[in-house]
Amino acid sequence: MVRIPLTPPAGRADLMFPWPVVTEFLQRTDAVVSPGTEHVHVDLDAN
Secondary structure: EEEEEEOOOOEEEEEEOOOHHHHHHHHHHHHHHHOHHHHOOOOOOOO
């Protein structure tokens, strides 16, 4: 399992996913947006 803890100011949530699901998601993501090219698709520094 992959645990993703979220801790916003108003509470807490722990998301749990089977690792094969996370692996498949990341492989599909890499196929669409190659690692290192994220800045071409999204401006992460924009406010």
